[in-house]
Amino acid sequence: MTLRVNDLKVYYQTLRGDVHALDGVSFDLADGEIMGLAGESGCGKSTLGKSLIRLDGRMRHVDGTIELDGKDVPIADDRAMTPFRFHEISLIPQYAMSALNPTRKIGRMINELLRSRGVRPNTIAEELNRRLELVGLDPDVLNRFPIELSGGMKQRVVMVMATLLNPSLLIADEATSALDVSTQRSVVESMVEFRDRGYVKSMIFVTHDISLVYQMADTVMVMYAGRIAEKAPASTIINDPQHPYTKMLIGALPEVGTTTEDTRLEGIPGTPPGLLKPPTGCRFKDRCPIASEECSETPPLVEIDPGHWAACWKTGR
């Protein structure tokens, strides 16, 4: 078991009170597992991605634990988290295009980063070149400035850089959304390859593009309003979703390539509840076509089939 998240609660502090962005999230991630994390914007999927590596200034860890390879991950303590970062947990950010210091040559920046994390760059230089070649980049990019690279090249550089220390967990946060379809494909393929070669043990792939998830992910987790709605192997989610929300989500997809964000799920009437004062019970009940009285109780996340978890009173019986 690589990662075990237990009842994680992370709130955003705002003027009007706490936004319950993650409100009791529990799941496991197995060695070698690539998990797609999907849901509408604002459902907490990015918050989950961030929480696992670094809470930003307004995020507050309220409750819950995280365990990585049996070790406790102290996400509330920024300083204690430092040893985990990069070495154990790494990130390909949403903004990979601008994640590199624009005024440093890429090689130099990587070296400086490595050195600051206690790694002698020359012990790893060869590996770096090999991995660059693996993703189809000339090692000469190290002598270039970020501005000289195309978006896809930068993306791949970030990918190589993020996984250079063979982390246990890689979080890819909307890592491909800024790329065109063919580049997306090759980046996704590289990621799978990295997992296969053991450069990363497991991966959480945050995206709104379910079709992309389907191509690469072993499992898919769907979140709704700060909670997990359903988690299951990718094919199950696509072909046999159980949670009404997942069903509507999949059903609302007009075709491959269109993103959930663009369509705004017009197929599902209503809007997600505000997370400032989340409603009691099932958070989907107001939009749910099959909601009934019992939905005013919070449904637990239960394993309805092996590896298939859902949080709905109507499933799993």
Place this chain on the structure above:
Amino acid sequence: MSNIPGAPGAADGASAPEAVGERKVSETLHFARRNPKLLIGSSIVLILLLTGLIGPLFVDHGPNEYVGPQSQPPSSEYWFGTTTFGQDIWAQFVHGLRSTFFTGALGGGIAFVVGTTIGFVAGYKGGIVDEILNMLTNVVLVLPGMVVLIVAVAYLDVRGLLVQALFIGLTSWPWAARAVRSQALSLATRDYVDLARLSGRRTWRIITSEVAPNMSSYLVMSFILLFGGAILIAAGLDFIGLGPAGGVSLGLMLENAVGWSALQLGMWWWFIPPGTGITVLVGSMYILNVGLDEVFNPKLREL
């Protein structure tokens, strides 16, 4: 001044504009009320403005009249003391504040109008118009404004506040134009502007109704900076004797104090108030501006 990023949150305009707008306003207000920089800055500016507006009404003699004993230090009768000739320095100060505000507002205002107009048009229109306006901006930007002002103002026969403000306005707009241009440039490519363009609305309407509101905070801050800048330039001109003839301003007070050897005669009450007035006024404007920046710009709120 290129450090103020584009209007945030412009992307989600369509979903629920009113609700979002309202929330944004109330949020801004909330932060505004809690920002010490904004509060301190604006209250000082306000106090000085009120002093300039109301103060003269409570002084029953003209600022240049010989009313009291000569060279008196501050006293209960003459709060800021008197000049070598027995003029009431408090009277000069309040009148001076008034004209300083006037020059600043007018000079800054003219620069603002010219700068933003050129910036908007250049950024929005693009192409050859942009090319020409940008060239113009760069030329005026490179020319040392104060020196041009000195040369030009020196040759004027009649010097008044109005003319001074006009000249200041006409030379200090370039950076505003440059900054507004780059902002407008990024806004002009946004969807809703495209939509407006497609629907055949006139450039001017699009700029005023679509582009400008989205950078209103930015514009407010530009105006304040131009305001403060104009005050400083005017003070400089006044100081070298190119101020309005027969008028009163804080810069002229400084000039007079120096000209009549207030430093050597130990009459600190003559040159401290006008200099402090200018410094505190402009400084408060700058601090107010940082406050505004923090209020408008969520990224800065956390610091």
Place this chain on the structure above:
Amino acid sequence: MKSLRLPAALAALVMVASACSGEGGEGGGSEGYPRNETLYTTGTAWGPPTNWNPIMEGNYAVGTVGLVYEPLFLFDPNENEYTPWLAESDEWPDENTHVITLREGVEWTDGEPLVAEDVVTTLELGHFDIHYSNVWDYLESAEATGEREVTLTFSEPRPQEWMNWVSARAIVPDHIWADKDESKVTDDPNQDPVGTGAYVYENHADDRMVWKRNDDWWGTEALGLEMKPTYIVDIVNASNDVTMNMLNNHEIDLSNNFLPGIDQVINDDNNITSYYAGAPYMQSANTAWLIPNHEHPALGDPVFRSALAHAIDLEQIVTGPYTNLVEPADPSGLLPQWDDYIDHELVSEEGFSFDASEAVAILEEAGYLDEDGDGFVETPDGEEITLTLEVPSGWTDWMESANVIAGNAQEVGINVEPAFPEHDLLIENFRKAEFDLMINNDRGLSNTPWTYYDFIFQLPINEQQTTANYARYENEEAWDLTQQLAAVPADDVEGAAEITSDLQEIFLEDLPIIPLWYNGMWSQASNNVWTNWPSEASDTPDNFATMWNNMYQMGAIYTLAEIELAE
């Protein structure tokens, strides 16, 4: 900490610099002029010294005439006497002939002796267009009638005017100047001046002129005058406050500027003195006049001018901007040094004084009434009167005075607004009669009140009035009298006074221009290094301690010999 390295370096720099300033403050060091051999003056030069050509009046470094080049006579305004200087003696065989004998043993600094030809050549230069070309209007010939004897023959005797030339103009050496063409004479900066005087050129920079004593000067032997300072460093005028500061620190020995507030300094610091120990502290140097443009319908009317004159509260100006550093002028406008020429009886009868109600009465009587109720009078024809009083921008004391005068005038219903154009613009405007009112003091103390009356009454009126009668006042009788005054022998004070009395009658009747106050012979001295400055006290010298242009020729040169090193 890297970020602290630069501030530290800066702090070190501060310490070094302030250490240096201690050294610099003493004003000496091995390369400097020794403090106790150097006289620091200021208040004479308004710009960097650029030439030493005594013919380029108004352009040469002050001191070029007086210290380097010398005149034939000095004039002593206190005693009203001419003292032979380069001349040894003179006589007037008849009213059209003046014979001047030069002093023996005077040498130019290049070793050549002073000869009669030098005087002739100097006069001959007047055939070029230079400032004294007009001597040839009344001079017929100048001849060297001996090695050291010059005979001047006049076509028209104007002794007052001629003696002005003799006592003000410098003689240049024939052996250098005879061969110069016109452009050389009028444009050459004359970098290496060869004179006869007590000082020679030493050095100059944009902000200073340095003269060095001529130890072979003839005057030491002939007159027993020993110039005390080895060096004179004449500092180009800075602003009032800078000068005041240097004086306070005794960095300068003599300031010939108007320094506002100097009365406080004189009272506080025993080592800074002026001619009088109390107000007005200074002697008078010239009269500041309010000059109306007679082409203006109201200002052309003597009655209106009289009303204006009565409206001005001179006391307010004297005590306000000037803090009693000047005195109100006599209604005749003549300087106190010309007391003999003032007809006091006439003046006390006909003279004006400040009386606002009188001014209002005069206006009313003459029909200047405020019919339209705007608070200001109109002409009897009902024309609005709006007058601008112009003084040069930056002349702070005058600007302030103009404000006072405008206020005074407004109080009696005459609409006067002050304006401060650039000096040269003002000059250009008043020359062309494009002004209403202005303050002017172009003429100063001289050997004869003729210079004043020439200034007031000169005719004819030209398209441009460049040196006199800016008011454009036309009175043939007055001009005739002025010309008669020019012809009175220089030593005939009584004869002159008779004519000036007639002139004063016309003047007070018509008030072509209005005398305001006497500008001071600004002079404040530090006694730290040099003492025995002229003052009203009986045990000190009485010459001027003012080194302005033309003042050396009026006795200021003696002051350099009379001052003494402080103990």
Place this chain on the structure above:
Amino acid sequence: MWRYMGRKIGIYGITFVVAVTINWMIPRFMPGDPVSSMLSRASISDPEALERMTAYYNDVFGLDTPLHQQYFSFWAGLFRGDLGISVWLYPEPVTDIILRAVPFTVGLLLPAIILSWIIGNRFGAFAARSKILDNTLLPIGYILTATPYMWIALLLAWALAVNGGFFPTAGGYSFALTPSFSWVFISNLLSHWFLPFLSMFVVALGGWAIGMRNMIIYELEADYSNYLQALGAPRRLIRRYAFRNAMLPQITGLAVQLGTLIAGALLTEIVFNYPGLGTLMLNSLNNRDFFLLQGIFLFVVIGVLIANFIIDIIYVLVDPRTRVQMTGGSS
């Protein structure tokens, strides 16, 4: 590469032509006449002589030729380095007068700009470190940059020279000295230089510190900073990057602020009667010396253009982004 530089040079060229034209135009189309001002000094009473001399000076100053010819001869003179003859300091050539003043102004400006820039940037970066520092240092910076140059000069003069007596109040060097390469002279020069320098330095310092503080805060919020934080890079490394990147807009700021700084130098010189271009400009103004005023204006403009050009080159050298674009790197 050359496109970028060519463009810049093009703009500077146009600016220069505009400046020269403005410069040539202003005096000629404003009221006032240099020749009559010249003659007023010479006190000529004879009207005929006056006329002859007017013609003479008109000839010297070239004012009696048609306007377009004046314009071209103005340019021609410019290329010969001949800016005319001063009216005020007749008959000295304007160029000579200005060249005497330039070292003083440059000696004041250059150290003040460079030192205030370097130290101000460090202070700004330092202030951005924590909220407490930010809230204490920042208002000081704003007050400094809001201080009129002449006022800080006055305060310093009052405190350190008039009252304290630590420094001289006026002039470029002691009146007792003649320029030489001696310790006495140089130390004296420095003590006269210090206060004007200090007042310029202090005001400029505030501006740079604030600029840097604002820049660095935006840099610290930039994506690459966030990413480095997520990868556990130490604060120090991130600050170093942010500082370096914030420096780049500050270099451009140097060019933008140049005009203000020069204006500040002029005012400061006037307060201290420092024998540089500012004092000279005031004198030429008060004496309506067109040629001198024009000359000073041109010198200042040329100085600004050269400085801008140098700043451009420096910018290209230190900012890889422009450098890469200039060498034609991809996209």
